[in-house]
Amino acid sequence: MKRRRRTEILIQGDCSLARSFAKTIVDSYECREIVAPQYGLTMIKMRESAKNSLFYIGEVLVTEAKVEIEKRIGIGIVVGMQDELAKHLAIIDAAYKANLPETAGWKAELIEEEHNIIKQRAKEQAELFETKVRFETMEV
Amino acid sequence: MGYVPVKGGTEAIEASIKRLKYERLKGQEIIAINTIRSTMRGMVDQVMSESSLYSPYLAALSIKQAEGSMEEAVFLMRAHRSTLPRNYYSQTVEAETMLVERRISASFKDIPGGQLLGPTYDYTHRLLDFNLIEENPTENQQWLQNYKQELQHIEPFKELKYFPKVVEHLREEGLFEVYEADNTPPIDITKQNLDFPTSRSARLQVLTRGQTGAVTSLGYASLRGYGQVHPTVGEVRVGSVPIYVEHPNEVEHGAEDEFYIGEIKVTEVESFVPVKVKNENNEDELEFEIGYGICYGQNETKAIAMSILDQCLEHTNSDFPTHDEEFVLLHIDSVESTGFISHLKLPHYVTFQSKLDSIRQVKKGVQKNES
Numbered sequence: 001m002k003r004r005r006r007t008e009i010l011i012q013g014d015c016s017l018a019r020s021f022a023k024t025i026v027d028s029y030e031c032r033e034i035v036a037p038q039y040g041l042t043m044i045k046m047r048e049s050a051k052n053s054l055f056y057i058g059e060v061l062v063t064e065a066k067v068e069i070e071k072r073i074g075i076g077i078v079v080g081m082q083d084e085l086a087k088h089l090a091i092i093d094a095a096y097k098a099n100l101p102e103t104a105g106w107k108a109e110l111i112e113e114e115h116n117i118i119k120q121r122a123k124e125q126a127e128l129f130e131t132k133v134r135f136e137t138m139e140v
Numbered sequence: 141m142g143y144v145p146v147k148g149g150t151e152a153i154e155a156s157i158k159r160l161k162y163e164r165l166k167g168q169e170i171i172a173i174n175t176i177r178s179t180m181r182g183m184v185d186q187v188m189s190e191s192s193l194y195s196p197y198l199a200a201l202s203i204k205q206a207e208g209s210m211e212e213a214v215f216l217m218r219a220h221r222s223t224l225p226r227n228y229y230s231q232t233v234e235a236e237t238m239l240v241e242r243r244i245s246a247s248f249k250d251i252p253g254g255q256l257l258g259p260t261y262d263y264t265h266r267l268l269d270f271n272l273i274e275e276n277p278t279e280n281q282q283w284l285q286n287y288k289q290e291l292q293h294i295e296p297f298k299e300l301k302y303f304p305k306v307v308e309h310l311r312e313e314g315l316f317e318v319y320e321a322d323n324t325p326p327i328d329i330t331k332q333n334l335d336f337p338t339s340r341s342a343r344l345q346v347l348t349r350g351q352t353g354a355v356t357s358l359g360y361a362s363l364r365g366y367g368q369v370h371p372t373v374g375e376v377r378v379g380s381v382p383i384y385v386e387h388p389n390e391v392e393h394g395a396e397d398e399f400y401i402g403e404i405k406v407t408e409v410e411s412f413v414p415v416k417v418k419n420e421n422n423e424d425e426l427e428f429e430i431g432y433g434i435c436y437g438q439n440e441t442k443a444i445a446m447s448i449l450d451q452c453l454e455h456t457n458s459d460f461p462t463h464d465e466e467f468v469l470l471h472i473d474s475v476e477s478t479g480f481i482s483h484l485k486l487p488h489y490v491t492f493q494s495k496l497d498s499i500r501q502v503k504k505g506v507q508k509n510e511s
Contacts, residue, residue, distance in 0.1 A: 002396035004384065011402055041193075041221065042228040042385060042401065045326065048344060049235060049305060049410060050430035050450070052319040054326045055341035057233075057348055057434060058192035060383065060404055064227060077228070077385060079402025081197055121239070123296035128241055130291070131257040135249050 001107055003096070005114075007089065011078055013113040015085050022088035024102050025069065025095045034066040034073060037083035065090040072097035146489075164207055176200035185405075185437020186210065190474045191217030192330075192349040194404050194436050211478040214351075218475050231384040231398060235408050235434075236302060240379040242438075245306050247374045247412055253303040258378060259438075306375040307410055307430060316428050336466055343453055343469065348435050350472035352442045358462050358472065359445025362452050367462035369451045371411035371431055378407045378438045407440050409433035411447035415455075429454070 010018045025031065041059040048055060063086040065076045074094025076086040096103050177184060177200040187199040191214045198217060206212035242258025245251045257263075310316050326341035334342060347355065362369050380403040386393050411431040419425045431451030433443035449468055457463035471477060 003387075004396050004398045004400055007400040008382075011400060039224060040228075041224050041226040042230055042383065043226055043328070044194075044230045044233060044383060044404070046233045046434070047235070047321070048432045048434070049307065049408075050432040051322065051340060053322040053324065053340055054232060055344040056326050056328055057345070057406070058189075058194060058436060059221065059226065060230075060402075061193065061195035061198060061224070062228070062401055075387070075399070077399050077401045079383065079404070080195065118300060119296055122298070122300055123294070125239075125301060126294045126297050127291045128256060128258060130294070131242075131259075133249075133255040133257060 001110055003093065006092070006096075006110055009110050009114045009117065010089060010092065011085070012117045014116075015088075017109065017113055018085060018088040018092060021095075021102075021106055022091040025091050025100065028102070029069050029095075029100070031091060031094075032068040033087075034068050035064065037063050037065040037076075037086045039081060040064055042077075042079075067091050067094050069094040070098040070100070171204060173197065173200045173204060176203050181438065183208070183210070183213075185439050186352050186442075187213045187217060189436040189439055189442065190214045190349060190351055191221065193217050193221045211474055211482075214474045215479070228385045228388070230401075231386065231395075233381050233383065235377075235381065235406075236305065238302070238377060238379040238381045238406070238408070239300065239403075240303050240377050242378040243303055243375065245373070245375050247372050248306065251306050251375075252309065253301065303377070305410065307412075310428070316430065334469060337456070338465055338469065340454075343465065344432070344434075344450065346469045346472070347433070347446045347449055350442075350446070351474035351477065352439060354472040354474075354477065355442050355449065356445045358468055359448040362448050362460070362462040367448070367452050367460045368455070368457065369413055369431065369448050369462075371413045371448060371451065373444060373447075374410040374412040374430070376407065376409050376440055376444070378405070378440070380405050405437055407433075407435055407438050407443040409440070409443040409447045411444065411451065413451045 010021075040062055042062050043059050044057050045054055046057045047053070060079055061081065062077050062079055063082050065083075065086040067074050067076075067087070067090045069091065072094050074090045074092065074097055076089025076091070076093060078086050078089060177196050180200070180203065183203055184196050184199045187202060187210065188194050188196065190210070191199070191202075193199075195217075198220065199213070202213040202216040202220075205216060240256065240258075242260060243253070243256045245255060249255070307316055311318050324341075326345070327339050329342050329345050332342075334346070338346075361367060382403045383401050384395075384398040385401055386398055390397065409432070411433070413429050413431055414426050415429050416424045417427045429451060431447035431449075431454075433446030433448075433450060435442050435446065449462065452460070452462045453465050453468060455463060456465060461467045
């Protein structure tokens with residue numbers, strides 16, 4: 001599974017999934033910490049819809065970690081102060097970069113978690129639709 | 141008269157800082173960061189927006205440290221921001237990817253996808269709720285449980301809904317100009333001084349991090365006649381947008397290889413403003429333009445005011461202060477304006493003595509002439 005989709009699942013989903021994937025790798029391979037989880041900024045670039053141009057809305061605090069496994073460097077970046085999750089994401093990223101066999105077995109769990117995330121969000125959205133206005137035209 | 145340099149005050153300053161801590165602690169109450177985060181959404185959002193740093197946790201900490209003073213909290217956040225490395229720039233965030241929790245239009249009642257009120261104070265009675273004085277966790281828990289039960293019967297949607305912009309169908313009708321995507325790299329005003337006339341990207345960055353009160357006041361001033369923009373709000377939307385970044389070292393970049401890093405909550409506004417334009421026969425014609433406003437968190441008043449000022453500054457006019465970009469952009473930053481005003485209370489002994497000397501000299505001159 002490509003990085004964009006799997007990071008969406010691992011960050012939006014239950015953080016225990018990233019923890020268990022990372023543990024599987026750490027238990028079997030040497031994992032060298034290149035950059036311990038540290039805080040930094042990401043500048044956010046946006047497109048405005050009046051003239052369709054770009055501008056910077058501001059920065060967001062992120063936690064970033066880097067690890068090396070089997071000579072491949074993995075990066076974990078996540079919004080907020082989430083040291084543990086950033087490190088787990090870095091380990092998982094390195095595992096995919098090193099094409100470790102364990103990663104092949106993660107797909108089913110990731111897809112299942114993706115279903116859970118969508119279901120939960122779709123439920124929350126449906127609940128929000130209780131606040132949708134139903135206009136009635138009045139007789140004058 | 142000669143000037144005498146002085147020093148001192150160190151001990152008084154130390155004692156003053158102790159006194160400040162005493163003021164915060166003397167009530168013997170401790171407010172947890174998570175309590176601020178959970179119960180003071182408005183303040184947290186405002187601090188993040190004005191400091192231009194999205195971090196609800198740090199914003200809550202700054203509010204605690206500043207004892208609720210907005211200007212102090214924003215100052216703390218800006219100072220902290222300057223200590224952190226900026227390692228990434230995000231991929232372009234498109235507002236259509238917003239997972240909307242509130243979306244309304246003042247221009248049309250029937251908008252594609254409908255009007256979603258979400259959580260809003262708009263329709264509340266502004267009466268103090270004295271029940272909150274005796275609020276207790278058990279009752280709150282019960283309320284939450286009942287509310288969840290009320291919603292239990294609601295079936296989840298089959299898929300997530302993303303809303304089209306209200307303006308899109310007006311563009312299809314030809315009532316609004318369609319602009320090609322302009323990918324000119326934006327100016328970053330945190331790296332580059334503002335040069336006048338400014339670029340649109342610099343203006344939007346200054347406006348979005350402007351002090352809520354200042355942006356609102358100037359937007360209001362424009363409506364009252366100190367400007368020429370009186371819009372109709374086409375759309376207000378509040379929701380979360382996803383953030384993606386490119387890998388810093390990989391040579392081949394594809395969207396599928398980007399990192400998703402999380403999401404941020406924003407308020408976005410498009411205001412519709414009628415303007416007169418000349419047609420090909422040199423006759424006046426009415427057309428609509430869009431004023432754009434956006435800010436971190438849920439702060440609709442600021443985003444609407446920003447959309448007014450955006451439109452004002454698109455049409456500079458020295459007859460109106462709100463159409464003067466130097467006037468607007470150089471006076472709405474919280475740290476700059478509160479910093480400059482509050483520096484006036486710091487010692488100005490030498491400059492004031494110098495002014496006194498001048499006045500004394502002038503008065504002596506006048507008396508000599510009179511005699």
